[in-house]
Structure formats: C-alpha cells, structure tokens
Amino acid sequence: MVMVQIRLSGMALLLLAGCKAGISDVQVAENPNNVLSLYLEWTTAQPATTRVELGPDGTLDSYLEQEGLTTEHRILVLGMRQNTDYSLQAVSVTEDGQELRSDPLEVQTGTTPFADLNVEVTVLEPEAMQPGWTMSNLLVGDMYYPSTAVIFDQTGEPVWYYRGQDQASRPDIVLTMVDDERIVLGGALEKGSHALEMDLAGNQLWEGPEQVVDPNLLEVGMMHHEFIPVPDVGYLYLHMEEEGSDMYDVMEVIDQDLDTVWSWSALDHIPEAGDMYLWGNAALYFQDEGYAYYNSHNASSLYKIDTSDGHVVWALGDGQDFAPDPDARFPWVDFAHAPEFLEDGHVLFYDNGSLRGFSRVVEYELDQQNMTSLIAWQYPEQGGDDFWYDFHMGDANRLENGNTLIGAASLFTSDSQSRIFEVTPDGRKVWEMWLSGDDGTVAGFYRVQRVNALLQRL
Helix, strand or coil: CCCCEEECCCCCCCCECCCECCEEEEEEEECCCCCCCEEEEEEEEEEEEEEEEEEECCCCCEEEEEEEEEEEEEEEECCCCCCCEEEEEEEEEECCCCEEECCCEEEECCCCCCCCEEEEEEEECHHHCCCCEEEEECEECCCCCCCEEEEECCCCCEEEEEECCCCCCCCCEEEEEECCCEEEEEECCCCCCEEEEEECCCCEEEEEEECCCCCCCCCCCCEEEEEEEECCCEEEEEEEEEECCEEEEEEEEECCCCCEEEEEEHHHHCHHHHCCCCCEEEEEEECCCCEEEEEECCCCEEEEEECCCCCEEEEECCCCCCECCCCCCCCCCCCCEEEEECCCCCEEEEECCCCCCCCEEEEEEEECCCCEEEEEEEECCCCCCCCCCCCCCCEEEECCCCCEEEEECCCCCCCCCCEEEEECCCCCEEEEEEEEEHHHCCEECCCEEEECCCCEEC
16 A cells, blocks of 8 residues: 655645556645645546545545546545645546545645634534535634635634735625535725636636725725626626715626626615715625615615616615514614525515614515515524624525524624524524634624535545
C-alpha cells in the first residue's frame, strides 16, 4: 500500500500516487481559490464512473461522485475542514460492474483566511433539522471586512469559503446558491469589484455590474443590500441615485448581457422618498405575476409594485394600507429585513425591532381583498423567553420541512451576540450556532441560506 502525504499550501501541486490494477495516474492538485478543496485525477483502462471516498483521521465516511462513464477522471473534492488530515480514495465502477480503487492518499488541509473567527454550536438535533449545511457571508471584528462567503456544516466547521479582494466592503453582501453548483454574489462589494456568478471551485462564470464607489459610504451609483438571481430572467439588484438633494433607490432587473429588463425608481412612486432616504434593504421580482416588492428599512414598510407601470398597489406597515391584527401587542414590523413570500401567500419577516428594543421573526397572513393583516406565527411567541436584539442585520427563511432558519446578527457590542439557529413550527430550537471574533470581538453576517451538504455520508 502506498501512502502519500500532501500539505495544501496555496501552491499548485501535482503528485503521482500508487495505483492498483485498472486505475492509474492518480494525481492531486491544489485548488488555488480554497484550501478546503482539491482536485483528484486518475485514469482507468475502461470507461467507468467517477467517485471519491474520504474522511478525517484515516476514515472513509463520506463521498462525492459525478455522473457518466469516462476513462479520464477529474473531480473537485469539497467539504473538508481546515487543518485536518484526510484520507482519500479514488473509486471507479466499469460498465460490467467491476469496482476499481486506488491506493489511499493522505492530505492535510490548510488554514482559512478567517482564522480569527470563533464558532460554538450549543444545540444540535440532526434528526429534527432540515438536512444540509448553512451558507452566509462573514464579517469579523467590524462591519468593514473583505467580501467573504462561508458554508458551515452542522457542527459549525467551515467547509467551503470564497474570499474577495483584500479590502473593506460592507455587511450587506448577498449570496444565493443556484442548483447546487453555482453561487451568485453581489450587494455592497468592494469598490472595483463586480457582482459575479461562480462555481464551487471559486472560478468566475459570469461578471455582473461593478461597484463604482466606496461601499463604506452611501453614494450615488452604489449597489447595496440586494443582488439575487431571477429565474429565466437574470438578476435583480438595488442601487442608489440622486436628484437634487434627494437620494433614492432604484430596483433594476438585468439579463446576462447586463441589459436592463425592468427598472423602478422609488422617487417616482413613493411620495416620502423625496423627504427621507427610504433605505431599501430587500427587493423581490415575480415576472409571471406582474409584481415586485420593495422593503424600506427607514419606513418599516413593504411596498407591492405593479411591474407594468410601477405604481404602488399597497404598502404593509404602521399607518399604511392594511388594518393591524387586533390581538397583537406589536402588530407591525420595526425596521425589518428579508421579506419572504411563502407558498400559502403569507409573508415572513426578520423584524429587528430597532426602536421597539427586541428582535423577532414574524409571519403575516394578508387579506388583500379586505386589507386586513393577522400575525400567523412569530418567534419567540408573544411573551416568549428567547430574547435578543440587533439593530441592523438579520434574516429568516422558511425551510422545506416547515422549520425556520433564523440569522440574528450584529456588529455592535451593545447588541446581542450573533447566532444562526433553526426552530420548529412550535418554537422548539433544534440547532444553534454562535459566532464571535478572537478576544471578545464581534462577528456577524447579513443573510443565511440552508444548502445541500457538499458531501454525502457513506
């Protein structure tokens, strides 16, 4: 048996390993974009499948595989933890069912560029969780941190990351996993950076609009707070414009060629946009339905917009078009983030409670005929004991199993410590991960998403 020791150090590396009958030319190459991944290559005499089995400390407990039969095999090995010894084995199965295995390889992963991050998982009930891992952007120390994206496994270990230019961005970096193979990244990126679509190796597949101004400031032309893919259309994002002394948001939908498909100006359709900057922090676009939505942080209101002419159909919030829930002590959101429309037509918010003094997640049932609103669900329940408060960030997503993934984040030391957690419909916490920086500094994120695990368990 041939054992090969490799340390991933950021330099390109090819290595010939031992081989067995039917499988040869086993080579390992570093991925220069990510020290938690590598490429494994090998050759088979007959067309066969492509699979890698791997695990830490001499075990083989997980695998990745590709579809199709070939004689030249190359696979990106993902999902490893930092500073860990792994065993790898190339596995191929021929058309007649013969299984071929390479000699084992041993590799040691490197250190991520955010070694100053501390993570602690305090609740973990895998059987009650929505399966998968959790993706977010990341900031350590303060709100001006290089654009960084991370995927954490259920135990809180970073298992994938992307690092942008080594200069400051803002917290509102938006990530979206697309079909388990691509990630869209945009929002308040570093000046000179582009919104982009990349594969899991960190290779750029598409280059979007450029951040033209310093994101540390609120400046004309700045992309901020939202950049998401729109299926079969392109991408939706927010940017700032100015007319006289009025600064306002523009929602814009672009196609792959960066041509504008649809745009909407807050100044043209919301009267108060000229008197105060509404600070849009989320936008949604539904082409088939003919509606878009704009969420204003400063007005604590969600606006429904007719995409045919841009007029506001209704606004949801205190003093707006819907009657409040008569049984609710706090019927309205207060400086909320991340509205999400659910399959039943309800809308879910991360409600910061910036003026109220505590944060929550709240789900509304809206009657758009009679213009009434009812609180269908909230966490914690009214009078519940899971208190937290953060002024300026946060996210909540309804998961496929009915649970809710909550990202409660802040970069202010006076706010609650940042955490990501998952609760059941009856409010039971089944996963909780706390984040902080070294020496008691803060760590945070903007939005969170549950994604499929990069590795499958054997």
